[in-house]
Amino acid sequence: MGFKGTPAPWRLATMGPNGCPVVGDRTTMVAMLTHTVNEERQVLEAMSNAYLISAAPELLESLITLVAQVELFYSKEKDDFLPEYKTAKLAIAKALGKP
Numbered sequence: 001m002g003f004k005g006t007p008a009p010w011r012l013a014t015m016g017p018n019g020c021p022v023v024g025d026r027t028t029m030v031a032m033l034t035h036t037v038n039e040e041r042q043v044l045e046a047m048s049n050a051y052l053i054s055a056a057p058e059l060l061e062s063l064i065t066l067v068a069q070v071e072l073f074y075s076k077e078k079d080d081f082l083p084e085y086k087t088a089k090l091a092i093a094k095a096l097g098k099p
Contacts, residue, residue, distance in 0.1 A: 003096060006030050008057030012050045020050035030054075060095050063088055 006024035013021040019034040033050045035042035067088050074082070093099065 003057065003060060005057075008061070010054040010057055012047075012054050015047070020046045022050050022053045056095070060092065063092055067092065 006028050008024075010022055010024055010030050013023045015021075017037050019032050021029060022031040022033070024030050031050070031053050033046040033053070035046040067085070070082065070085055
């Protein structure tokens with residue numbers, strides 16, 4: 001398993017009049033969340049989405065580590081008492097572009 005996208009850290013760059021850019025390093029645009037000028041709801045949603053996206057690399061890395069620890073310590077029982085384990089595995093696969 002490995003993420004092949006822009007390396008972390010990602011951060012929310014200076015917000016412009018039409019959007020919230022998420023950047024990796026100084027030259028790499030990760031995402032641009034757009035909104036209508038002066039539409040407060042859209043601006044707040046775009047900012048919230050941008051913050052979540054900017055945390056994605058750390059969230060993915062943490063989830064991969066957590067799943068590995070569950071697999072190490074709970075072998076077969078993990079499927080029985082940790083329904084979130086399956087959800088975590090699916091989320092990791094989704095983030096890595098795997099079926």
